Amino acid sequence: MLEKETHNFEKTVIVGIVTQLQDEDKLNEYLDELEFLTYTAGGEVVKRFTQKMDKPNPKTFVGSGKLEEINYYIKDNEVKTVIFDDELTPAQQKNITRELDCKVLDRTNLILDIFAQRAETSYARTQVELAQCQYLLPRLTGMWTHLERQRGGIGMRGPGETEIETDRRIVRDRIALLKEKIKTIDKQMAIQRSNRGAMVRVALVGYTNVGKSTLMNAVGKSEVFVENKLFATLDTTVRKTVIKNLPFLLSDTVGFIRKLPTQLVESFKSTLDEVREADLLLHVVDISHPDFEDHIESVNQILQDIKSADKPTIMVFNKIDAYSYDKIDETDITIEKTTKNFSLEDWKKTWMSKLGDKNTLFISATEKANFEEFREKVYEAVREIHITRFPYNKFLYPDYKEAIENE
Known part of the structure; x- marks a missing residue:
């Protein structure tokens, strides 16, 4: 559960169902995320309602008995908003609103509301x-x-x-x-991207709230807005970054999320173009989150959808300073059970180190832990791409004059 300040929050209940395709553990994960989304939008979840069903009721999503239970609760506790974890059909939303006589939202509506708040x-x-x-x-x-x-x-x-x-x-x-x-702006942004020349492009991708903007601030010395809420960053930020005299473009993109509304995927296609046109991806993962494996899978699925899954990728496990021991399988690592004594060697012994085909890093963007290895690995990856593009660059290819003479 989230610890929140108690002022100015809208009292809310959330609703989800256990089905053949979604067991109770998975539902609880989604409801945890829905609660964080609600908090980000300015709400306070005072109650969760769940029900086991083969499939959603086509008229009211949940059964009539459960809807009556929700109705009694919101009337007794003066709750004004009910949020459902899945997208409601127009008919379901209409019927539920008539029964409950309050504001009825679904996950898609909630995410759209957060985006509307965050759009600068x-x-x-x-x-x-x-x-x-x-x-x-x-x-x-x-x-x-x-x-x-x-x-x-x-x-x-x-x-x-x-x-x-x-x-x-x-x-x-x-x-x-x-x-x-949007078509007009997309053309302008495409021209901007083409005007950046042949510089190597690196894109930060990852689930929402994993620390991409914090990492960009630390690496690119930019001032991207950072907050511990979902979708703190909507607009793509591109900064020229230099490591060891090697310049490249680093972009921060909107965070991904499970059950991302299709309307947003379509309307934010230009933001995703930054990912499509990147030469290297830094897939940032919040290793302190209990569901980080699902987050990785969700991001990989979206990358697959936008035909960017085959790009060179470095897995960056962030927030190692916030990690708890109980998230590690005891067979993966043999150290005393505390939360503060993980060395980088310990991290490298876990199964997570094998995810990125040896391109895996463990860092803390806020504490700048292991930043030297991070910068070195990014430099090597960018340098490899840069050399193929500029084979006779004097900074990267000291013998370039000799190479030209030998051709």
């Missing part, structure tokens, strides 16, 4: 608004239920249907406008 630049705001409009369009009917005009028939003909159709047309027009705006 015009481009990020445009991307988020497009995703919100695409999410909103099929749900417009449910938003007009208070007019009771949807059913038609005697006494029910009137402005309701006209209002809905007008709103649909407005939203569709807005979506078309936003797509054109």
